[in-house]
Amino acid sequence: xxxxxxxxxxxxxxxxxxxxxxxxxxxxxxxxxxxxxxxxxxxxxxxxxxxxxxxxxxxxxxxxxxxxxxxxxxxxxxxxxxxxxxxxxxxxxxxxxxxxxxxxxxxxxxxxxxxxxxxxxxxxxxxxxxxxxxxxxxxxxxxxxxxxxxxxxxxxxxxxxxxxxxxxxxxxxxxxxxxxxxx
Numbered sequence: 470x471x472x473x474x475x476x477x478x479x480x481x482x483x484x485x486x487x488x489x490x491x492x493x494x495x496x497x498x499x500x501x502x503x504x505x506x507x508x509x510x511x512x513x514x515x516x517x518x519x520x521x522x523x524x525x526x527x528x529x530x531x532x533x534x535x536x537x538x539x540x541x542x543x544x545x546x547x548x549x550x551x552x553x554x555x556x557x558x559x560x561x562x563x564x565x566x567x568x569x570x571x572x573x574x575x576x577x578x579x580x581x582x583x584x585x586x587x588x589x590x591x592x593x594x595x596x597x598x599x600x601x602x603x604x605x606x607x608x609x610x611x612x613x614x615x616x617x618x619x620x621x622x623x624x625x626x627x628x629x630x631x632x633x634x635x636x637x638x639x640x641x642x643x644x645x646x647x648x649x650x651x652x
Contacts, residue, residue, distance in 0.1 A: 470497060472507045478561050479583035482508060482553045482570055483542070487639040492617040499542065499602065505593040509581050519599045521548075521592045525631030530555055530588015530622075530640070537626070538584035539610030540604040547571040548597025552580045555587040555622050557615065557643075565631075572599075572600040587615050591626050612648055614640035 473482040485496035501511040515620055519528065530553070533539040555567040570580050582588045590599065600636075614637065617624065621643040 470500065470503055472503075475554070475570070476563065477556045477566050477568045477586065478563040479508075479556050479581075480556075480568055480586060481507065481581040483579040483581055485577050492588065496577075498544070504581075509510055509584065510538075510604045512540075513602045514606050515603050517601040519601075521597045521599075521632075522593050522595065523631050524594050524597075525628045526592040526597070527589065527630045527633045527637065528591075528615055529553070529624065529637065530587040530617055531637075532557065532585055533589045533605065533611040534587065534613050535611075537608040538605050538606070539611075540584045541582045541588060542576070542579055542602040543572065543582065543588070543590070543617060544579040544599050544600050545572040545574055546598045547574050548595070549575075549593040550590040550591045550597060550599060551593065551627055553588070553624055554580065554582045555589075555615065555624070557587045557626060558585050564619070567624055569624070587613075591630070592630065593628060616640045616642050619643055639651055 472485040486495045487494040502561045504511045552572050553569050572578050619642050
């Protein structure tokens with residue numbers, strides 16, 4: 470696999486290294502030794518699958534707060550998304566910054582989001598499926614969310630939002646980019 474750091478501390482793009490022949494190709498999608506060598510969480514506590522009917526569907530921005538660590542390895546297995554990681558860790562050198570990465574079934578790219586970083590995505594085409602490997606079990610009492618359209622983050626979603634949950638639409642706004650986000 471090929472590991473490319475992003476502008477947000479700890480967020481990593483993970484690309485496959487395909488080994489092909491006349492049958493097709495083979496590639497590893499996860500390797501604990503390689504992940505650990507790149508400083509990435511190697512635990513997998515659960516795997517989640519999300520299917521989205523319509524282009525423009527937006528999910529997020531979510532994270533788990535301490536002590537409920539939840540790193541994610543996100544991959545699009547059908548269709549296409551833009552995946553967004555927002556650094557809301559007050560002590561991080563990249564606090565307030567975000568990255569947006571296109572993940573598609575065709576590019577087979579994954580994005581690793583470390584614990585306590587907010588995460589969301591928007592579908593670019595109909596019938597899109599996303600799978601997550603998650604390092605910790607979901608804890609409802611540890612869930613925190615942020616508004617997808619908060620000016621403090623400056624996220625330019627690529628297509629109009631066509632579907633979003635009431636919960637995601639109602640998360641509070643952050644007062645300013647430098648405002649401390651409570652754990």
